Amino acid sequence: MDTWVKWMWLIPALPLVAAGVTALLPRRARAGSAALAIGSLVVSLVLSGAAFIETVGQAGVRQTVRVPWFVFGPGEEGVLWLGWVLDPLSASMLVMVSGVGLLIFLYSLGYMAKDPNFTRFFCFLSLFAGAMLGLVMSNSLVGLFICWELVGLASYLLIGFWFHKPEAAAAARKAFITTRVGDLAFLLGLVWLYGSTGTQLFYEGGQGCLEGPALQRVVMETALWGWSASQWIGLLLFIGAVGKSGQLPLHVWLPDAMEGPTPVSALIHAATMVAAGVFLMARVFPLLQAGSDDGGTAVLTVMAWVGALTAVFAASVAVAQTDIKRILAYSTISQLGYMMLGLATGGVAVGMFHLLTHAFFKALLFLGAGSVIHGCHDEQDIRRMGGLRKWMPVTFLTYTVGMLALAGFPVLFSGFWSKEEILHAAHAWPVSTVPFWLALAGVFLTAFYMTRQVVLVFGGQGPRHAGAGEGSHPPHESPPVMTVPLVVLAAFSVLLGFVGTPAWPWIQSYLEGATVSVDWGRLFSGELWGLAALSVVGVLGGMGLGLWLYGRVTGSAGEFQEPLTALPAGLYPALRDKFWVDEIYGWTVISWLRTVAHWCDRLDRWVWNGMVQAVALLTEAMAVLTRVTDEGVVNAGFDGACGGLRRQGRRLSLWNNGRVQRSLAFMAAAVAVLVTWWVWGGNGR
């Protein structure tokens, strides 16, 4: 089986090649592009499945392959290696990404059927799939970073897919730039780790950067504020993850990213790419944990707090949104916060379990929302929907499954089990219990906003918006190509929970490389249900409140009145306007940057250029001065002297006019004078 790992590069390479080929295809090659994209992903899924099966049998075995990319320095350390790793973490992600990806590709066939840029869409989707698959199986931090940037590019291209819409173009740019803030921290963490340990391969037979000696080195290296280098590197990488996974305070791009087509939101901005941040943290977990026995390192503490705050912040904002996709976007942010919290407090398995279950039910919800939008003729405002269960039964049923899974409805749904794990881990966290209570509040809010959404969209008698009502275009159920993926995802949203229950925690032990046994007793232990009771109360309370508040609203006729306006003063506007984070950024960072840019330009134009111009002017003034002195003093003096000389000469020349008599007369006179002076003059000699 050793040789099989060597061919794993095909998993990301096939979709990437498909993307490259599709990029060169003409716009009319619709069938070809879709066939290429889906065909390549099917093969990737099969290969990922094979990889997954191989890891199932052998717990704790990790196979790696490395290939040199280029050489930049002397010796072994001067070679930049890329490579991939086959372990439970990468295998489970590979299956999830290619599986969910394939369903969404199929769904897109229906959703994008009428789009003129259909070919381009599948090109970008393939690019994304290839980069994402490369990201999860990379054994090299540089390779992971490369794929990380490429999924960011795919996200940029797909958010701005309808580029004629100014909002879409702006959202695409915002997404790329906001995540790039995090990416720069990632890059610095990467070069730090690489520089300090001399390698950026994660695992390499004991020599990788996540293995003993290298970790020892970064733990020993002390950097700023007495933190060890491992903590700083972990923090920098975490900032990268904050950007990608939409955590506070870099979450602002994710709701705007909903401008992209809905399959994109489902694939990139819910199931896979945004979870890449969590995945990165899971991948480098040994680094985060290094140097501490109880796991309570500084960077994990930061992670837990950021995750918990994000979870409750985003959930509260989701409560007051009206766009069906934006609610889900805030919900995604909130759930990613749960994953971070779980990872920080409970380790890799806890965070990753929620990541995997969330991928399925959130993809389901987004695709369901896409089906609703499709059926309502591009209506996205939940206040104008209503009663859709009559027209869209399949969408309604599957959406309800997704909603219950997300809300964490007890026992039957996967979200319950993965969320319980996180709550348990947070409760057992030695540093503080506040994150646990925040997470619990988030559970209540999640149940509430999801109930609100489902009741408003599917409940009631019929659409509250006249245009989308019983008129010429009644809502309609989506074609099978769209509903079948919904059903499959719904099935997974339920079933996936059963591989992670306390009775049979298969997935946790799979990820941790341990063996597992079935023990029904654990399912009924008081320790489990003591905490679970709290969250069940939260879920039921949230759902009950939602049903009560919005059931009345949908029952009554007339204009929709938001019951939340009755909240204490100022709270509802704050929730509705997302706590003005975007505006605050506009007033601060963005306007500061604009000012700095303005001043750099000013400085250039007036100060530096001014100095050059001043030197030029000075030189010119010197030139003028020289000219004036030249012409007025030197030249004039010279000319004057010459003129005088000439005049004198002319006068003198009058004497030499060749008249002998006058000359003789003068000579005679001179002789006379001389003789006179000689005879009578002198000193009386």
Add this chain to the structure above:
Amino acid sequence: MNGFPWLTCLTLVPLLGGVGLVCGMAGRDRMARLVAWFVWGISAFLVLALGTIVDLRAGTLQAVERHAWVPTLGVTYHVGVDGLGWVLLLLTVVVSGLALLAGRTIRERVHVFHGLTLALMATLFGTFTALNFVHWFLFWELSLIPAFFLVRLWGGPQRHTASIQFFLFTLAGSVAMLLGFLVVLLGTGELDFPELARLAREGALWPAVWKHWNGWVQSPQGLALVVMVLVLAGLAVKIPMMPLHTWLPSTYSEAATPVTMLLTGAMSKMGVYGLVRIILPVFQEPLRQAWPWLMGLALWTVVAAACAALAQRDLKRMLAYSSVNHLGYCLLAVFALGAAGSGDQGAVHQGAALNGLVLQMFNHGLTAATLFWCVGLLEERSGGLRGLDDFGGLRAAAPVFCGLTGVAAFASLGLPGLNGFVGEFLIFRGVFALVPWGAVLAAPGLLVTAVFLLRMLQRVFHGPVQPVCGSWCDLTGRERLALALPVAGMFVLGLWPQVLLQFTQPWAIQLLGFLGV
């Protein structure tokens, strides 16, 4: 030592071709273009042949020719090529080829344009191969003549002012550099770079010079510092390093597109080349003292240029500042090497910085030239418009043009998979290990670059279709092919950087060994 004079031939071919074109091809435009391409082809062939004939992987100077010229003044005719020089020769060929392709739009004095382009190419060849100061300086100055006329004869309304500013600014820098080298010459009687570098490594150079100028500066170190500042001034103008850059925005935006491509793609590399070839080995001692200050200037260049680019509304000015920003990373790498310590790890870090800076030079040449070309096409097809706010929705009308420009823009902002990333990554890899704060403070430059390039894509290509873009026709088949060439190059270099690194890596090891790491 003196084998077949490859390098002399390489310099002579385009020089003679250029002079011939300027003198003898008036009025025969078609013929002039053909001849120019023919001469370019020979030069390209010579450069590629040189790469296979001589052993660049040895890391030492190859194809060396050395003849006495003015022995009393220490002037020799001394040329040679190593990995660094060869990569820059290749870049010169590539960029001049692109400029000739873009020169299709030049309609008047065609023979002069082509002749001057070839002449500029010849002077660049000369600069990148000369190993004696006088010889090198000769080409350094000669390059100004074709460049001056290229800027002056074609381009925007302000080109006369711009060309004079460009010329005088560069000349002033050169004078400073000449003075610096005169100080060295009178002290040692030596002007060969390898010889000076050897003296400097032995620690004999500055005491000898100081002895000659006794009493003028207090210590050999002080004198070395003064001379380095003089030489650096000449190089810094050309690169340019802030605050000696003010000639650049107006020159780049006023000159005709192919000329700007030549200036930014190839000519700006003369300065960085000088830093690596002269400052690093000959001035290693003063560099060890002055690097924090110089690092500060480099950081200023990186960040302030990016911010200034963000404030521009004229796309060419924006790209001009972006050019300054990108070369700032090269400065960063060079000055970080000044801080280098020694040890096994040190060699890896410095190798990363050195190789990264050579890659960055090549990548910037390719990418910046392509981006200027794209803006030139934009300007040409919309009747001289090139403001950030003049367009909108162009992607609907011209998807191919926008796609290719988009690739170039992403290459410029350092997207992995395209060429820009590898150079910048290696520079950050090296600089962070050598001078952590330098890398941290330079990182915002990367962010701001992304901001203004994406803003360009957003304003020009996206959004509702503006009237000026509605009637825009996409690139013709030939233009597509022409523009696809550099874009393909970006992919090749991004995915397979080893193609250049195999030549620069041995050179870098050699240089680091020489510097005593």
